[in-house]
Amino acid sequence: MVSYGPGHQHTAERDVSTPSRWGPASDQLPSNLTELTGPTRGPVDLPLHLAWSGLRTFDLDDDKLLLGMYRIVLATGLHDDYIQFLNGDLLTSHWPRLRKMVGRGVRAAWEDAFPRLRPRTGQAAA
Template identity: 60%
Template sequence: MDERKTSQAAARWAYAADRLPGTLDELSGPVAGTVELPLHLAWSGLRAFDLENTKLLLGMYRIVLNNGLREDFVEHLDAERLVAHWPILRKMLGRGVRTVWEDAFAELRQVDAA
């Protein structure tokens, strides 16, 4: 594979900052109840998540962070919960996802440093 094709393939699969909301304040997802993720986010396995169950909440956030786009983040994630659970979530995410979010939002870097 030539260098140009390799770079195009890498860019296609790279986690880009342009997928993110402008600020964490835009994240206004639910904080209680059960959330059923759409198929474009959770195409395999569990799709319904009880947000009162921390393990399920973390699993849902991991799926949305890995597979979502800006509108998915805004609809399904809550800023306060994201920041509160970031020390655990960041360990569940790939380096690319974690780095993009931490580079974009100082709130997440501060949580990690604490």
């Protein structure tokens, strides 16, 4: 094992139960996807703490904009942001595409917390 200092372990050798610094902490995730009661249609304005650079208004009737907004919220949001801006049904239906748009830590945190988001056998596990 390569050591870089006290408590550091090479990524490949890190215990799988160790959360990623690139994903949300488990206490930030909702306890159930039904808690995600965000909007399902129309324009949504994200606050500056989420969309601090570039586009802030997303029309959820446009799949490309919906996916972009969900990527931002999943990558930079916290518990209250998930509840306010994400919808459990939309997240579930778009997850096969979203999972490829978010980092490994975000993807792993959400799929570990909600196994139904994991790809079924035969689907690409990218």
